[in-house]
Amino acid sequence: METPYDLVVFGATGFTGQFVVEELGRLCDKDSSLKWAIAGRSMEKLQQTLTTATxxxxxxxxxxxxxxxxxxxQESLNEMCKKAKVVLNCVGxxxxxxxxxxxxxVENGAHHIDISGEPQFLEGMQLKFNQAAKEAGVFVIGACGFDSIPADMGAIFTRDQFEGDLNHIESYLAMRSGPEGGGGHYATWQSAIHGFANARELIKLRKQMALTPLPRSKDKPPKRSTLHYNNDVNSWAVPFPGSDRSVVNRTQRFNYEVRNERPLQYQAYFRMPGLLFTLVLMFFGAIFGLLANFSFGRNLLERYPRFFSGGVFSHEGPTRKQIAGSSFSMTFIGxxxxxxxxxxxxxHSEAPDRRIIARVSGPEAGYVTTPICMIQAxxxxxxxxxxxxxxGGVLTPGAVFAKTTLINRLQENNMKFTVMVQEPKK
Incomplete structure (x- = not known):
């Protein structure tokens, strides 16, 4: 039986889903051969999504x-997946x-793409469904949005452009807001709350996977303090708490075990606009960490996201003016x-003797770059x-797309992959 739709956007009525529908509408206006549909639980809200997108x-x-x-x-999900070649899952x-x-x-033969930045979910799905997905010839690819295509494909780009054997990378993410400011939606905040509260799950998952250590050189990325200053990006930075490191490391494992490619070591950091801002952020972070450990605290965090995030997250999410004025860049120092x-x-027996600085940049991360990444994937x-x-299998973006034109496609859609510096290490 012929599958009626190339793409189905599931969760089209959500905050991110709305932007995915709009981006897909623009794309399909240029390529009418693509057949697509939207999916969700409310006919009225789905119709409103299309009206807004129009x-x-x-x-x-x-x-x-x-x-x-x-x-x-579950039966409604089965029927949806029977009708789709690829499901774009926006429900978080x-x-x-x-x-x-x-x-x-997996059970109905549809490829699955999501934009999760939740390591416990991503690795949990690998543990539960990888073998079944392989047998079905289905790709289940998580983190196909801002978390973590810029990081994962950026690491691959940096490795491919390096003249020699790349040993390690440190990435530094910068988020820039326009004059209207910026922010994030409640769903992202909620994911962070429960990800932090259940961080120990990840340790158990990785023990269940029983993974053998990858070969590593004795030359590791520099040890950084929690708060440090980096001269290459001229800013203070802290460890990035998202899924980027988890995703990149899974890609490195796949590329070594399946493609016999040298694995690189990776650390991810978040750039701060200034020291005072960093100290304020660390204060809010300490409160967040304390409250997230208790059920009553999680309830408070979920009820008052704007207050406990210092105005960054809200139930309403950023306005379209805020989104239009924002951008991101991710610098890779290898x-x-x-x-x-x-x-x-x-x-290698010798010390590293060459360095590279590359950069991935683009428009606002959560609601402009994410739909672009998801749809192009x-x-x-x-x-x-x-x-x-x-x-098939439950894989990362880098594992699936390393040998494809995805980076070129992203560059044709307002993202840039650039080598800034490549030189002997001093």
Missing amino acids: KITGINLDDIPIIIADVKN PYRFFGEPVVRAA EGYSKKVEDASEQ ALVLLQEKDNLPKS
Whole structure:
């Protein structure tokens, strides 16, 4: 039986889902061969999503098909996945709502893409569904939004541009707001709360996976204090708490075990606008960490996101003016060896003698860059089957898209991948 839709946007009525629908509408206005639909649990809200998207884009989307599906109704998810080649899952937090959709996709032959930044969910799905996805020939690819395509594909870009064997990378993320300010939506805040509260789950998951250590050189990324200043990016920085490091490390494992490529070591940091801002952020972070450990504290955090985040997160999310004026950049500082050693498991005996600085930049991260990344990843799945891994599985963006044109596609859609410096290490 022919699958009626190339793409189905599940959770189209959500804050991020609305922007995904608008971006897909613009794309399909240029390529009418793509067949797509939107899905969710409320017909009225789905129709309103299309009405809003029509108004924003100027493209008539009123006739886009609608599928009724609910994460609490597995059969409805099964029916949705039977109709889709690729499901774009925008329903988070994924730790609460993600697994039934992954299950339906794997059992009904649909590829699944999400934009989760939740390591426990991402690695949990790998543990539960990787083998079944392989047997079904289905790709389940998490973190296909701002978390973590810029980091994962940026690391691959930096490695590919390095003249020699790249040993390690440190990434520094900068978020820039326009004159209207910026912010994030409640769903992201909620994911962070429960991710922090259940961080020990990740340790248990990784023990269950029983992964063998990857070969590592004795030359590791520099040890940084929690708060440190980096001269290459001219700013203070703290460890980045998202899924980037988890995702990049999973990609490195896949590329070593499947492609026999040398694994690199990776650390992720977040750039601060100034020392005073950093100290204020650390104050709010301490309160967040304390409250997230207790159920009553989590209730407070969820009820008053604007207060406890210092105005960064809210139930309403950022306005379109705030989104339009915002941008991001991620700087990759790498070191390695000018001499190449063909055996990926053989370690260099010399010290790193070459460095590289690369950068990935783009428009506002959560609601402009994320839809671009998600949709372009889906198009690669549909159009570049010969460049994908031979079998399916629960994989990272870098594992699936390293040999595809995804980076070129992203650059054609307002993102930039650039080598800033490549030189001998002094």
